[in-house]
C-alpha cells in the first residue's frame with residue numbers, strides 16, 4: 109500500500125498537533141528530523157480538530173495548520189472537523 | 198467593552214462557496230471567448246469549471262490572516278539572525294556555495310512562478326481556479342522577496358552574493374533553471390499548470406526544499422531554515438493545486454489524457470535535469486550532510502512519485518517516459534556534474550573544491566556501486582595535479598544541451614563510461630542534446646527550442662569569446678567569486694571572523 113505523509117515544523121505549536129495525529133492514527137510512523145517532523149502512514153491519514161483541541165486545551169481551526177505545514181502527500185480532503193490524506197489504489 | 202452579537206459561523210464549505218464561486222459572474226457585453234482567449238488552443242476540453250475545487254477551501258480572508266502570521270514569524274527570526282552575527286554559526290563557509298546557487302538559480306524561479314500564476318489566474322475561466330492561482334502568485338513573489346532578503350545578510354560578509362540578478366540572466370549554470378521557467382511561462386495556461394503546479398511543485402519541490410532546509414538546519418544557517426519553512430508552508434497548498442488541476446483535466450474529458458500524458462513526460466524530464474544542480478548541493482556542498490541525493494530520491498522520487506502514479510493510473514496515466522533513465526542516473530549525476538563544476542570553476546560565481554578524504558569515505562558509503570569505481574579515481578587524479586602545482590582547469594567551453602541547457606556531462610543509460618550525446622538536424626542547423634529525453638522534447642516543438650538563448654554560444658556571438666569581458670558582463674569578479682574554495686577570500690574571511698568571535702584578539 110502506498111504511503112501518505114504530512115510534515116510539520118518542529119516547534120511548540122506543533123507538539124500537541126503531532127500528539128493528536130499519533131492518537132488518531134495508531135498505524136502512523138513519526139520521524140523526527142532536524143527542525144521538522146514527518147509522519148508517514150499506510151494509505152490514509154486523518155487529522156482531527158477535536159483531538160487537537162483536547163491536546164491543545166483551546167479551540168483550534170484546522171486551517172491554522174497552514175502556518176506550520178512543510179509538505180504532504182496524497183489526495184487532500186478538508187472540512188472544519190477533519191483533514192484527510194489518502195491514495196486511491 | 199462592546200458586546201459582540203454572536204452571529205452564526207459559516208461552515209467551511211459554505212464560506213468557500215460564498216467567497217470564491219459567488220465572486221464570479223456571467224459576462225453580459227463580452228463573450229467568454231473574448232475574455233478568455235487562451236483557454237482552448239492547447240486542446241484541453243473543459244465542460245464544467247465548477248467541478249474544480251480547492252480541497253483546502255482556503256478563502257482570501259483566511260489567506261491574508263495566515264500569510265501575515267507567517268511574515269511576522271519570518272522577520273522576527275531574520276532580525277535575530279542579523280543582530281546576533283548569525284553568519285558565524287555556519288559549520289563552514291563552503292556551505293555558502295549551495296546558498297549562492299540557490300539565490301542565483303532558484304529564487305529567480307520563484308519570481309518567474311509568480312509572473313506565471315498571475316497570468317494564468319487571469320486566463321483560466323473557473324473562479325475557484327482563479328482564486329487559487331491568485332493566492333499562489335502572491336505566495337511566489339513573497340518567496341522571491343523573503344529569500345533575497347534573508348540571503349542579503351550574507352552579502353555583507355561573503356563573495357558571490359552581490360550580483361545574483363546578472364548571474365540569473367547571463368551566467369551558464371543558472372540558465373538551466375531559467376530556461377525551465379521560461380519554457381513554462383511561454384506555454385499555454387494548462388501546460389503551465391502541469392509544468393509548475395504538477396511537475397515542479399508536486400513531483401520535485403520536496404526533493405529541492407525539504408533536504409535543503411534540513412541541510413541548512415544541520416549547517417547552522419538559521420536564515421535559510423526560516424525562509425525555507427516560510428516558503429514551504431505555502432508549498433503544500435501549491436502541490437495540492439497541481440494535483441487537483443491534473444485530476445480535473447483528466448476527469449473533464451477523455452480526450453485530455455494523451456495531451457496531459459505528453460506534458461507529464463516532458464516536464465518530468467525538464468524538472469529532473471534542473472535537479473542535477475540540487476544533487477551536487479546535497480552530495481558535495483553541505484559540510485554536514487543530511488542524506489544523500491540517492492536517499493532523498495528513494496523517499497520523494499521512488500516512494501512518493503510511485504504512489505502518485507499508481508493513484509493516477511485510474512485515469513490511464515502511466516509514469517513519465519524518462520522515469521527509468523532517471524533511476525539509472527541517480528547514482529551518477531551528482532558526481533558527474535560536480536566534476537564539471539570543479540573543472541569550469543573559473544566561470545562560477547561560487548566556489549567548488551576537491552572532496553576531503555572524509556567526504557570521499559562518505560560518498561563511497563552512500564554510493565557503493567559507483568563512487569569508488571568511477572569517480573574516486575578522477576578526484577584522486579585531480580588532487581594529484583593540484584598537489585603538483587598544476588591544478589586541473591578546463592578553459593574549453595562545454596557543449597550545451599539545446600533543451601535543458603546543461604553541459605553534456607552525463608553518461609549513457611547502462612554505460613557510465615560513455616558520455617551521452619544526441620544530435621538532430623532541423624532546417625539545416627545541427628542541435629546538440631544531453632539525453633534522449635531532451636532530444637524528444639526538442640523534436641516535439643523545434644520552433645520553440647531553436648529560439649533558446651544558450652550561454653556558451655552567447656559568449657562568442659555577443660563578446661567574441663573574450664572571457665575577461667564575459668566575466669565583467671556577468672558581474673563575476675575573477676579571483677573573488679570564482680575558483681577553488683581552498684585559498685579563497687570566503688575561506689579567509691570565515692576563519693578571521695570566527696576567530697574574532699571566539700577570542701579577544
Ligand SMILES: [Fe+2]
Pocket residue numbers: 307310336337340428
Ligand atoms: Fe515558491
Ligand SMILES: [Fe+2]
Pocket residue numbers: 310337398431432435
Ligand atoms: Fe510554490
Ligand SMILES: [Zn+2]
Pocket residue numbers: 470598599600601602603630631632635
Ligand atoms: Zn538536456
